[in-house]
Amino acid sequence: MLNITNICVGLLFAYFFLGCSKVIYASKYYKPYNKKYQDIEYGNIKNSKAMHRATMKSYVVAGKRYYPTLAKVGDRLDGIASWYGPNFHAKLTSNGEIYNMHGMTAAHKTLPMNTVVEVLNLENKKSVVVRINDRGPFVTGRIIDLSNAAAHQIDMVKKGTAKVKVTILGFNAKIAKTRSQKAQIATLNTFYVQVGAFTNLDGAKSTKRKFNLILEDRYKAIIKQSGLNRVWISGFRSEDEAIDFKMNNNLKSAMIIAQ
Numbered sequence: 001m002l003n004i005t006n007i008c009v010g011l012l013f014a015y016f017f018l019g020c021s022k023v024i025y026a027s028k029y030y031k032p033y034n035k036k037y038q039d040i041e042y043g044n045i046k047n048s049k050a051m052h053r054a055t056m057k058s059y060v061v062a063g064k065r066y067y068p069t070l071a072k073v074g075d076r077l078d079g080i081a082s083w084y085g086p087n088f089h090a091k092l093t094s095n096g097e098i099y100n101m102h103g104m105t106a107a108h109k110t111l112p113m114n115t116v117v118e119v120l121n122l123e124n125k126k127s128v129v130v131r132i133n134d135r136g137p138f139v140t141g142r143i144i145d146l147s148n149a150a151a152h153q154i155d156m157v158k159k160g161t162a163k164v165k166v167t168i169l170g171f172n173a174k175i176a177k178t179r180s181q182k183a184q185i186a187t188l189n190t191f192y193v194q195v196g197a198f199t200n201l202d203g204a205k206s207t208k209r210k211f212n213l214i215l216e217d218r219y220k221a222i223i224k225q226s227g228l229n230r231v232w233i234s235g236f237r238s239e240d241e242a243i244d245f246k247m248n249n250n251l252k253s254a255m256i257i258a259q
Contacts, residue, residue: 126154198229219233
C-alpha cells in the first residue's frame with residue numbers, strides 16, 4: 001500500500017510546479033494570440049517614422065540586395081510559406097521588436113513593416129491574418145515566414161512549408177476599412193530621378209521619348225510642369241534604388257526627387 005504522506009507530498013509538488021510553469025513572454029508588448037485578429041494599439045508596436053526610414057533602406061543578405069518596396073491594399077503574392085519559432089523566440093526582429101513565436105506576426109523580404117496581410121494556405125483553404133515585423137525568409141521560392149502560432153492556424157507546422165496566397169489588407173498594423181484607407185500606398189516618399197529640365201516643352205517631350213525607349217518596364221519617364229518642364233524617371237521603390245539607377249546609368253548630374 002502506498003504511503004499517504006508520500007502521495008500528499010507528490011501532489012503538492014505537482015501543484016506547485018505546474019502552477020509556476022506558465023509562459024513568460026520576453027516583452028510586455030505581446031499577449032497570447034487569439035483566433036480572431038485584432039488591431040494592435042500604436043503604443044504596443046514599433047511604428048515610428050525613424051523605424052520605417054531605417055527598414056525601408058535596401059540591404060544585402062548572402063550577396064543579394066533587397067529593395068523594400070511600395071505596396072497597395074489588395075496586392076496579392078503567390079509562393080511558398082515557411083515558419084520560424086523556438087530558435088528565434090525572444091530575439092530582436094528587424095523592426096526592433098522582440099520576436100514572440102506565439103504572436104500573429106510574420107517576416108517578409110520587402111513589404112513595409114506593420115503591413116497587415118492575409119495568408120491563405122492553398123492546400124487546405126485555411127487562412128490567418130498577420131502583421132509583418134521582420135525580414136525573411138532568405139530561401140529561394142519562399143515569400144513569407146510565419147510565426148509558430150500563425151503556422152498552426154493554417155495547419156502547416158508539421159509539413160514545414162505550404163503553397164500560399166498572400167493578400168495585403170492594410171498598413172500600420174490596421175486593416176483598411178474606408179475607401180481612402182483601401183487606396184493607400186505604403187511608402188514614406190515617392191522617389192524620382194530628374195534627368196532634364198527644359199523651358200521648351202518640345203525638348204522635355206523628346207527626352208521623355210528617348211528614355212521610355214530604353215527603360216525597363218517598371219520604370220517610366222514623365223514630365224512635371226512647374227515653371228520648367230522637368231523630365232523625371234518614376235517607378236523606384238526606395239531612395240536607394242533611385243540612387244543605384246543614377247549611378248549605374250552614369251547620370252552624374254541627375255537629381256533625386258522625393259515627394
